[in-house]
Amino acid sequence: MKRLYDLPEKPYPKETVLTIGNFDGVHRGHQELIKLVVKRARELGADAAVLTFHPHPLEILKPGTQVKRLNSQEERAELLASLGIDLLVMYPFTRETAQTSARDFVAALKERLRMRELWVGPDFALGRNREGNIEKLRELGRELGFEVRVFPTFVWQGQAIHSTDIREMVSSGRVEEAHELLGRPYRLSGQVVAGARRGKKIGFPTINISPCPGHLMPATGVYAAWAVIGDGSRYPAVVNVGRRPTFGGNGIVVEAHLLDFVGDVYGWEVELWFHKRLRDEKKFPGVDALVEQIGKDIEAAREALGAPPSDPRPPKPFFRELEHTADWEIVVFGRNYESLFANAARAMFMLIQAPFDRPTEVSREVKVSAFDRESLLVKWLGELLYFQEVKEELYTRFCFDSLTDTSLAATAYGVQGRSSMAHIKAVTYHDVAIEPRQSGGYEARVLFDT
Numbered sequence: 001m002k003r004l005y006d007l008p009e010k011p012y013p014k015e016t017v018l019t020i021g022n023f024d025g026v027h028r029g030h031q032e033l034i035k036l037v038v039k040r041a042r043e044l045g046a047d048a049a050v051l052t053f054h055p056h057p058l059e060i061l062k063p064g065t066q067v068k069r070l071n072s073q074e075e076r077a078e079l080l081a082s083l084g085i086d087l088l089v090m091y092p093f094t095r096e097t098a099q100t101s102a103r104d105f106v107a108a109l110k111e112r113l114r115m116r117e118l119w120v121g122p123d124f125a126l127g128r129n130r131e132g133n134i135e136k137l138r139e140l141g142r143e144l145g146f147e148v149r150v151f152p153t154f155v156w157q158g159q160a161i162h163s164t165d166i167r168e169m170v171s172s173g174r175v176e177e178a179h180e181l182l183g184r185p186y187r188l189s190g191q192v193v194a195g196a197r198r199g200k201k202i203g204f205p206t207i208n209i210s211p212c213p214g215h216l217m218p219a220t221g222v223y224a225a226w227a228v229i230g231d232g233s234r235y236p237a238v239v240n241v242g243r244r245p246t247f248g249g250n251g252i253v254v255e256a257h258l259l260d261f262v263g264d265v266y267g268w269e270v271e272l273w274f275h276k277r278l279r280d281e282k283k284f285p286g287v288d289a290l291v292e293q294i295g296k297d298i299e300a301a302r303e304a305l306g307a308p309p310s311d312p313r314p315p316k317p318f319f320r321e322l323e324h325t326a327d328w329e330i331v332v333f334g335r336n337y338e339s340l341f342a343n344a345a346r347a348m349f350m351l352i353q354a355p356f357d358r359p360t361e362v363s364r365e366v367k368v369s370a371f372d373r374e375s376l377l378v379k380w381l382g383e384l385l386y387f388q389e390v391k392e393e394l395y396t397r398f399c400f401d402s403l404t405d406t407s408l409a410a411t412a413y414g415v416q417g418r419s420s421m422a423h424i425k426a427v428t429y430h431d432v433a434i435e436p437r438q439s440g441g442y443e444a445r446v447l448f449d450t
Contacts (some may be wrong), residue, residue: 001081004089005404007112016049016087017041018060018109019119019151022163024050025070026079028183029154029161036151037119038084046116047086051109052076053093054402060093068216070166070186074336074403089113090404103140110144117147124150156181173219175274185226188215188254191342191397192265194359195255204294206240207256209270212399217241217252218274220281224301226273227256231333232439233315235261236307238297239272242281245311260299260308263314267346267356269339269397276304297411319347328424328448329431335441337373340434341380341408342398344444348381348427350417351448354394360413362393369407374432375445376406381427384412392418425449 017040024280034050034259041048056067071079073090080088091097105127109115118137126132138148153160161181169178170186178186188211195208211217220242227237235258243252256272271400278300284290302308332347334340350356364387370376384395395414402409426449434444 001085002076002087003077003405004087006092007108008091009112011111012047012087012113012211015044015046015114017046017117017119018042018049018051018113018115020051020124022056023050023076023080023123024163025166025182026076026083027070027161027163027166027181028156031083031183032154033119033121033151034080034083034085040117040119040149041086044116048084048086049087049089049113049115050080051089051091053097054090055093055097057093060095061098066214067126068167069214069215070163070169070170070182070214072189072214072338074338075187075189078336087113099128102127102136105192106132106137106140106146107144110146115146115447117149119149119151122150122152130266167216170216170218170274173221173277175218175223175277184349185275186218187271187273188218189269189271189339190215190254191346192268192270192356193397194266194357195253204257204291206257207270209254209256209272210397211254213350217254220252220278222278222281222297223274224276224278224304225256226305227258228271228273229258229265229315230268230317230318232335233313234257235315236301236305237272238278238294238301239274240281257294257298259302260310260312261315262312265315267317268315269343269346269349271335276301278304285361308375318343320446321351327428327450329446330448331439331443331445333441333443337442338400338403338446340442341377341400341403341410344377344381344446345384345395345398345412348384348424348446348448349395349414352394352421352424354396354419355415355417356396358415360397361415362391362413364391364393364395364412364414365409366412367407371406373405373434374444375429376408377434377446378427378429378432380410381446385427387412387426388418390418423450 001251019037038048058065141148166178167180190211192207193210215275223235223239225239227235237256237258239256319330334342334343368379370379393414395412397413400410428447430447
């Protein structure tokens with residue numbers, strides 16, 4: 001799938017069958033629409049195309065609003081690609097975009113994307129003050145030479161599917177209902193960070209997971225979930241989303257007790273697939289009562305996931321070192337580009353033994369641009385090294401605001417200090433390469449000058 005982050009300067013080389021929307025969640029209704037768009041494009045010898053907006057229009061139209069999404073920009077792109085989309089345009093939504101007339105916008109789509117057909121939902125509208133409703137779009141189609149096709153609201157088992165409803169299901173803990181409408185479990189990703197280590201003391205060690213801003217959090221409670229770690233290792237898990245009232249906690253935390261697992265994964269990325277809500281979070285009279293309940297939760301999780309006990313095993317690592325004569329060279333893996341870039345940074349700071357088991361103390365905004373993804377990866381890592389040197393900060397957590405083929409904006413979190421290990425002087429361009437993996441996702445080869 002080809003990605004663009006604006007309309008192309010020159011007309012796209014093929015005609016397109018285009019659909020426009022936020023496609024948050026890429027739920028069953030979205031999937032049916034995409035299937036029809038792909039089928040129609042194949043019939044016409046055209047490319048199947050999707051245009052989405054980034055950031056979400058509400059965040060521009062109502063400053064200060066943060067829309068909690070069902071998936072990240074990268075996850076949405078992955079799902080659309082898996083459905084057969086040929087072209088994804090992640091169009092930048094600005095105040096200027098909001099003031100563009102419907103006619104000017106669709107004229108640009110017709111000219112630059114060679115739009116032959118536009119597929120939309122029944123309540124769709126675009127342009128200034130949402131003037132481009134279905135009737136107006138059909139009028140413009142007759143004038144400019146494209147056809148408008150309306151996809152009716154999709155109904156699944158008697159229920160119309162809307163992203164807003166799915167977000168409400170997840171935020172109220174109804175993850176099984178959300179699973180039905182999404183066609184897959186709701187997934188929440190984050191990085192393993194330092195916790196209070198109380199679980200280990202009572203015989204049930206947990207990992208604390210810190211999602212990046214913008215992720216929709218499930219309601220407080222205890223869940224049966226699958227945890228995917230490192231290079232795709234999967235473990236059944238009991239996940240608690242809540243305040244840990246037995247220990248007097250306040251802020252919301254996500255912690256998972258991984259079954260059949262052994263190892264240390266501080267700093268690693270974890271993706272949780274929520275299958276079933278087991279119970280409400282509650283305060284227990286003491287540790288013994290909590291331990292008894294956790295034992296029951298483990299049995300319930302195994303039953304819900306169909307995961308009988310097996311021998312504990314460590315996860316497959318998300319990077320490996322290669323033999324080299326002098327410098328450090330690694331191959332790093334990621335399930336998507338965001339994950340790949342974050343994992344490359346994690347690997348670099350793991351090599352110099354940054355303290356991933358300490359709570360973060362500092363944050364640093366990083367913006368980088370380059371001419372392709374490989375050079376962007378090198379400049380991203382180089383910028384982190386620069387800040388590490390001049391600000392004496394060791395970064396252990398990474399969240400992306402945006403990531404394109406040639407630019408990124410991210411926040412790096414970490415601790416104050418310098419490494420006592422061998423110093424990485426630079427990230428080199430020697431043999432740097434980003435490649436898709438047969439098993440899914442991407443890998444990058446990176447050489448560090450020490």
